[in-house]
Amino acid sequence: MVIRLKVKTLAILIVLLVMASVIAVVNLPSNLLRSGAYDAVIRYFPWSSEVPDALILAGQNAVPNIDESDELLYMMSDGDRASFSNSGITVENQEKAIQYYEQFLRDYPDDPRVNDFVLWQLTLLHRKKGDITRTEELLNQLVKLPAKSAEAQRLLYEVKRIQSEPGEHLAVKGSVRFNGEPRSGVVLFLKSRSTIGGFSSNEIYQSDSITVMTDKDGNYSFYDVPPGEYLVGVAVPYPSVEGYFLLPHKEKFVVVESSKTKDYDVDFIPLMELVSPMDNEMIQGSTIQFEWKPVKGAQYYQVSLTSLERSREDGRIVGSLTRPLTEKWMGTSASYNIEALQTQYTGSSKSHAAGDDKNKAALDPNSILGLLYPGGEFSWSVDAYGTKGEKIGSSSGYYRLDSAIPFFTINAAGESEGDRYARQYDYEKAIQAYEQEIPDPKAVRKLALIYDYGITWEDHGNPHKALPYWEMLQNPTAMDQLMMADDYQKTGEPEKAIAIYEKLAEQGESRAEEKLGDDYRTRGMRNEAMQMYKRMLQHAPEPTGEKLVLMHLLDGDIDEARKVAEEAPIDYAKENLHALMMKVEEKDVSNTQFMQGLEGIELGKSSQVDQAVAALKQDDPNLATILKVLRYYVK
Amino acid sequence: MKDRDDLHQQLEKAVHNIHFDEHMKQHVLNHAKPSFWEREIQIPISIIVVPALLMVIVSVGLFHAHTWFGTDSKKGLNNPNKMVTLHSGTFYEQELEKRRTSW
Numbered sequence: 001m002v003i004r005l006k007v008k009t010l011a012i013l014i015v016l017l018v019m020a021s022v023i024a025v026v027n028l029p030s031n032l033l034r035s036g037a038y039d040a041v042i043r044y045f046p047w048s049s050e051v052p053d054a055l056i057l058a059g060q061n062a063v064p065n066i067d068e069s070d071e072l073l074y075m076m077s078d079g080d081r082a083s084f085s086n087s088g089i090t091v092e093n094q095e096k097a098i099q100y101y102e103q104f105l106r107d108y109p110d111d112p113r114v115n116d117f118v119l120w121q122l123t124l125l126h127r128k129k130g131d132i133t134r135t136e137e138l139l140n141q142l143v144k145l146p147a148k149s150a151e152a153q154r155l156l157y158e159v160k161r162i163q164s165e166p167g168e169h170l171a172v173k174g175s176v177r178f179n180g181e182p183r184s185g186v187v188l189f190l191k192s193r194s195t196i197g198g199f200s201s202n203e204i205y206q207s208d209s210i211t212v213m214t215d216k217d218g219n220y221s222f223y224d225v226p227p228g229e230y231l232v233g234v235a236v237p238y239p240s241v242e243g244y245f246l247l248p249h250k251e252k253f254v255v256v257e258s259s260k261t262k263d264y265d266v267d268f269i270p271l272m273e274l275v276s277p278m279d280n281e282m283i284q285g286s287t288i289q290f291e292w293k294p295v296k297g298a299q300y301y302q303v304s305l306t307s308l309e310r311s312r313e314d315g316r317i318v319g320s321l322t323r324p325l326t327e328k329w330m331g332t333s334a335s336y337n338i339e340a341l342q343t344q345y346t347g348s349s350k351s352h353a354a355g356d357d358k359n360k361a362a363l364d365p366n367s368i369l370g371l372l373y374p375g376g377e378f379s380w381s382v383d384a385y386g387t388k389g390e391k392i393g394s395s396s397g398y399y400r401l402d403s404a405i406p407f408f409t410i411n412a413a414g415e416s417e418g419d420r421y422a423r424q425y426d427y428e429k430a431i432q433a434y435e436q437e438i439p440d441p442k443a444v445r446k447l448a449l450i451y452d453y454g455i456t457w458e459d460h461g462n463p464h465k466a467l468p469y470w471e472m473l474q475n476p477t478a479m480d481q482l483m484m485a486d487d488y489q490k491t492g493e494p495e496k497a498i499a500i501y502e503k504l505a506e507q508g509e510s511r512a513e514e515k516l517g518d519d520y521r522t523r524g525m526r527n528e529a530m531q532m533y534k535r536m537l538q539h540a541p542e543p544t545g546e547k548l549v550l551m552h553l554l555d556g557d558i559d560e561a562r563k564v565a566e567e568a569p570i571d572y573a574k575e576n577l578h579a580l581m582m583k584v585e586e587k588d589v590s591n592t593q594f595m596q597g598l599e600g601i602e603l604g605k606s607s608q609v610d611q612a613v614a615a616l617k618q619d620d621p622n623l624a625t626i627l628k629v630l631r632y633y634v635k
Numbered sequence: 636m637k638d639r640d641d642l643h644q645q646l647e648k649a650v651h652n653i654h655f656d657e658h659m660k661q662h663v664l665n666h667a668k669p670s671f672w673e674r675e676i677q678i679p680i681s682i683i684v685v686p687a688l689l690m691v692i693v694s695v696g697l698f699h700a701h702t703w704f705g706t707d708s709k710k711g712l713n714n715p716n717k718m719v720t721l722h723s724g725t726f727y728e729q730e731l732e733k734r735r736t737s738w
Contacts, residue, residue: 001680008672017690024694238718238725271724306723317731322722381723399726406723407731 033057042100052108059100059121062093066124072187072235073398077249077266091239098125115145123155128237130185132159132213158187158211171225171256174264175218176234178244182218186236187211188266190222193229193253193579211235229253232264238398244268245397250390272382272395275332277408280377283338284411288372290380291333295393298384300328304396305341306379307366309351312425320379321346321366334382338410342370342442343477348453348461351425361425362457368422368449375412375423379405418443427455444472445480452483463487478509485515494519510536514544521602526551537568545577550630553584554598580626591620597627606631 029041029048038058041050101122105114123138136159142152176186189211214220232254234246247267254264273293277283290303302324309319323346327334349364372378384393399405412420418433427450434450437443448469454461463486470476470484485500498519504512517532530551533544545568552561561584565577597612599605609631616624717728 002677003680003683004675004677006672007674007676010676010678011672020694304722306721308721315732316728317719317721320721379721379723396722396724399724399730401727401730403730405726405730 029054036061042103052104052111052113055100055104055108056113056117059097059104059118062100063097063121063125066121066128072128073238073241074233074235075246076191077232077234077246077252077264094125094129098122098129101125115147119145120148120151123152127155127159127185127187127213130183130213130237130240132185132215135159135213154211159213168223169258170221170223170261172222172230172232172254172262172264174220174232174266176214176220176266176268177218178240178268179270180267182214183240183268184214184216184218186214186218186220186234186266188214188220188222189233189235190225190230190254191233193231193582225256227256227258229255232266234266241268241398242400243271243398243403245271245394248391269393271397271399272384272393274380274382274395274404274406277380278404278406281408282411283408284413286339287335287337288408288410289333289335290382292382292395294332295384297386297392299387300330301332301334301382301384302326302328303334304381304383305371306381307346307369307371308377308379309349309364309366310377319349319351319364321349321364323371328385336372338372338374341372343445344371345369345449345479346371350457359456359458361427361455363425363427363450363453363455365422365425367453368446369419372410373419374410374415375420377407377409379407381406416440416443418446422446422450439472441473441475444469448473448480448483452487463490467491478504478507478512482509482511482515485512505532517544517547521547521551537564546580546630549577549580550598550601554595554602558584580629584626591616591623593619594623594627597623598630601627601631 029045029050032038032041032045033050033054036057038054038061041048041054042058045051101118104111104118105122108114119138119142123135123142126135126138136156139152139156139159142148143156145152172190176183176188210222210225212220212222230253232249245268247269249264249266251264254262256262272295275291275293277288277290292301295301304322304324306320306322308317309321310316311318323344325334325336345368346366349367350362351364366376369376381394381396383391383396386392395406415423416433416437418430418437421427421430421433431447431450434443434447438447448466451466451469452461452463467484467487470480470487473480476484481500481504485497485504488494488497488500498516501512501515501519505516513532513536517529517536520526520529520532530548533548533551536544537548545564548564549561552558552564562581565581568577593612593615597609597616600608600612609627613624613627616627719726719728719731
């Protein structure tokens, strides 16, 4: 078969074909760009006008726009992890983004996006990477741009602060080391001791905080810092801390004085090596043994257990409950009876896994099943302590990809039917099954807990239903008795509750002492309440310390309030109280709104407290914060 | 005029028995000298089909070129390096998920 056609027809066809090909090839980069093949545009069509867009999009694709606080892990020198915003950016992607933006800067220096976007992103990426030289070069360009000048000045200050300016006082200096090796490009900041509450990474960029960066020898310097007590914070990208743990500094605070220079080093040390159980080993039998490698100089070790909660939709970890175990172990192993740990419960926790559905079962099964239970999944850590009780090692740090992880499961073989249903959040069936298991004390306790805690977000429990089960227990633990006493109070039998609290307080049970103190306070027996709180303060300062401070403040006795704040024996409460007192002393305590707020907390009148907080938010946000902190602890 | 009509009739008579078939037509055309653009050519269909198919493939390919080159879009956002922070440590989520499948 043949096709006949005139030469001119063939010529027209060929011309059309060539034109179509040219159009297709010319438009190919644009098509590729629209389809998201940015790298192909950059690599194979360098002549194309789409390349600048491709470079920007490829950069953003590798690393979505970051700001100063993003992608760094913030932690305090006392070992507290502060905050971590992580969108999962890899080192490779970070390098890619740097390459794309650097190419943009080199090839299109006159494009308006250089000033609007590329310079700033590139600076932050180099800063995150710890490349001080390039960061400084870019900041010197940014400083000239009005829109970014202020932020650039601050960051320029950060990278250049290793050198002093004439007349400046070197307040704090030190170095950041990883296993003894100095590390450059680490960001440091100071957090005043008087700052109440938690810490957000944005804080240091939104306030007047000073940030500095370590130089090539890992040294840092803070100049002209106002006198006071500060926590030293560090901000590092995640990959650089993998396999490490931030050793708490022996002096929690650095005390800045106007005439002296303080040395304060920050040390990251390798994580403690764990032996077993690891990598989701399934524990068989009735005991569990934890093993780890020794730490030089350790006098004792303590284990912490974390139970995991997974999403019912996709199985991801959405929550956890942790309980540090109190036993001190001299050797490199610890052994626990699983059944005994089942009788210890951690308190009520309503689950994130329930989502927004208020009617869905939200009670975290970990709340009722105890610290360890068959069929459950857990994680663990161990801390090593030195001669003075100071922490000298820990496994609770930052794990590498592909390293063994301290997770384990307990064989579900010994699991009761009720527990199985509870683990599946099917509390209706769990209750039926537990009823069948009566008089087994484990089932009785779980029934009492389910009724006390309530199953959904809206269900706050029913002490009337819980009480008969608590009363059914033949040998209740101290925790069981406390729960029972609470229910007696809620159901209008305070004398029975007080009798239990008094019995337990005599045995040194701090929560009973607190309850007794609260009871005295409610009944207007202020002296007895204060005495009880003081007794408890010695071994369990939180939240009694705050309650005592509140009572002294209401009495107008600031000296006594300060004394409580200073003498609180445990660090966390002490710091909270200390910060609280510093704030109070800076302010006029006779402020009417503030005093009304305090009174509202004391009398449990939440609307009065709300009113005071709202009014103070405008006039004096610090006092508003104090009220909120007090209400949290004293409620 | 009359001579001309006679000549015409004689010519009609002379070619009356001659049939101008396709072969003769082709023969005449071959000896004629048309313009280059008007010249007719014959192309075997097999020669047309191959480039036509190639053209279709290339055209379709150009519209789906991104699949050859690979799409970068969302690669960065879907990367698996999310972290999970628990009291016992900070872990890569993919590590936790990887091991979970073996339970």
